[in-house]
Amino acid sequence: MSTISEKIFSRASGKNAKANDFVIADVDYAMAHDGTSVLAVKSFKEMEEEKVWNPDKIIIPFDHLTPANTDVTAALHHEIREWIKEQKISNFYDVGEGICHQLLPENGFALPGKLVVGADSHSCTYGAFGAFGTGVGATDMSEIFASGKLWFKVPESIKITADGSFNDRIYAKDLILKIIGTLGVAGATYKAAEFYGTAIDSMSMSGRMTLSNMAIEMGGKAGIVPPDKTTFDFLDGIAVEEYEPVYADADATYSNEYSFDVNELEPQVASPHQVDNVHDISDIKPTKLDQAFIGTCTNGRLEDLEVAASILKGEKVAIRTLIVPASRNVLIEAVRKGIVETLLEAGAVIGSPGCGPCLGGHMGVIGKGETCISTANRNFKGRMGTGGFIYLASPATAAASALTGEITDPREI
Ligand SMILES: CC(C)[C@H](C(=O)O)[C@@H](O)C(=O)O
Ligand code: SF4
Missing domain, CATH: 3.30.499.10 (Aconitase, domain 3)
Incomplete structure (x- = not known):
């Protein structure tokens, strides 16, 4: 009787996690970019921590102010590069490699069933792969850097079903804008959206990433697409480790359900x-x-x-x-x-x-x-x-x- 989020938090916390429970969960992968690593590292140092919990599970892409726009940004970039070397963080992506939410999937860190946390609100993008991807603040990220753990309130879930086929020149972006326009900017506050339906099944990983990416724009804690062959094919040869796909039970509890007809969708x-x-x-x-x-x-x-x-x-x-x-x-x-x-x-x-x-x-x-x-x-x-x-x-x-x-x-x- 569990949703995808309840199952992922049960595994990550080692207890039977239900919506609205507070749990301490083991984070599988943690990301901070040039914008947020500055504060996360500052707070990590203030905690008088010496070494990060696992340098191979931390990913730092420089993407927000790149190439550096001012001397202040350049100095901060320099400071973080030094810290990355000192901590032996293996997954560092410097200027020009790309946006964090593109790099984690491309490099096989966004995996079904995993808890992937980023110090960036659009970390919900990883939900496209059936991960619980979510954003946290920089000081929460410093706690993850130190211990690999963080507290979470297990979210309630909503079920969004989109059926039909996309007409010419109508895309995942049009669908997610329609969904947000319907639910409103607070329509999914602190909820995890699960996406179902024939329109979702037909989408490429690129389209699913567009969809999950914008879950936060309706307040969502996560936006999850159940993994399928499209997901597994994408991950074939790039996944950094083995993974266990997680699916909701047929009688899982959703606090709300919504349906959309993609056949009717306009730009x-x-x-x-x-x-x-x-x-x-x-x-x-x-x-x-x-x-x-x-x-x-x-x-x-x-x-x-x-x-x-x-x-x-x-x-x-x-x-x-x-x-x-x-x-x-x-x-x-x-x-x-x-x-x-x-x-x-x-x-x-x-x-x-x-x-x-x-x-x-x-x-x-x-x-x-x-x-x-x-x-x-x-x-x-x-x-x-x-x-x-x-x-x-x-x-x-x-x-x-x-x-x-x-x-x-x-x-x-
Ligand atoms: C700078 C960063 C904290 C911010 C976010 O968290 O989303 C940015 O990526 C954004 O899109 O506004
Ligand atoms: S929304 Fe995405 S591309 Fe835009 S600043 Fe945030 S992480 Fe970068």
């Missing part, structure tokens, strides 16, 4: 400044844009760049168009497949793999009064630059809009 757009301010694209009034941004841990994968290239091929963009691959591997594959050439010929700018302008650090922030269509997961006020406006959409919608300079339905291009 979705989240208007400023809330992620649940979601509309069918046909209801969006004509909106002039200054910039298009395709990338991030939500939609910076090869499939996403491929879709963008298929729309931009042989055309010229009408506005600044920034494309930032989610990882070095994505970029290499995009080069090999001629995608990068197509994008450059269309007038796009290719950034070095990382978070890029997603959180307004650098590499493409927008000015006061400017509007950007972005494939990211957040459109909060000021996120990409003070006084800016962000519309969230799929890579297809962003690419179609880049061509016209206003929000455009990709089915009409």
Whole structure:
């Protein structure tokens, strides 16, 4: 009678864990990036800890402010690199390797049944692989660095079923925006979402990662897709260790259940400044844009760049168009497949793999009064630059809009 989360926490805590129980759990893999490792390491040092619990289970990607944007960032990067050497942390990914939530899956750390914790809110991405992936604050991460353990309240679960097939130019991003628009930004607060249905079954790992990535945008503690052949094929040859897939029992308890019909889905757009301010694209009034941004841990994968290239091929963009691959591997594959050439010929700018302008650090922030269509997961006020406006959409919608300079339905291009 258990959900996926209850089963994972039972294994990780060594007791029969039920929703709302407080448990101390063994963490399988712990991640902190350049943005959060600074505070995690500071707090680790304040705890007067000498050695991390296991240097092979800690993963540190530098992705947020990379390449360093200021001398202050450069000095912090330097300090963390020194600590990483001192602690002999084996899984360090320096500038240009990519975004944390792309690197953990690519390198086989996001595994079915595992508890994978990151000092970043979008660590729920690992749920795409049937892991319990969740984000914690930097000081909680320092506790994991020290002991490999952390306390958790086992979440209640909600069941989200999406059936049907995706019509042309409709994607996982449109589905998750629709879900968030329906449930609201607090609709899944402290709950673990489990995703089921024929539409989910048909999705690639890339699409499932887009889906799980945004669970936090409705308050979710996790967003889990039960692992299947697609998952196992992806992990074949890359999983860092053996894993035991975990599934919910047929009579598991869900605090809420929701159903979505993907056959009916239109391209979705989240208007400023809330992620649940979601509309069918046909209801969006004509909106002039200054910039298009395709990338991030939500939609910076090869499939996403491929879709963008298929729309931009042989055309010229009408506005600044920034494309930032989610990882070095994505970029290499995009080069090999001629995608990068197509994008450059269309007038796009290719950034070095990382978070890029997603959180307004650098590499493409927008000015006061400017509007950007972005494939990211957040459109909060000021996120990409003070006084800016962000519309969230799929890579297809962003690419179609880049061509016209206003929000455009990709089915009409
Ligand atoms: C900087 C980091 C703490 C933050 C997060 O946790 O999500 C960032 O990745 C974001 O997307 O806003
Ligand atoms: S790409 Fe954006 S949402 Fe993802 S981790 Fe980086 S800053 Fe956060």
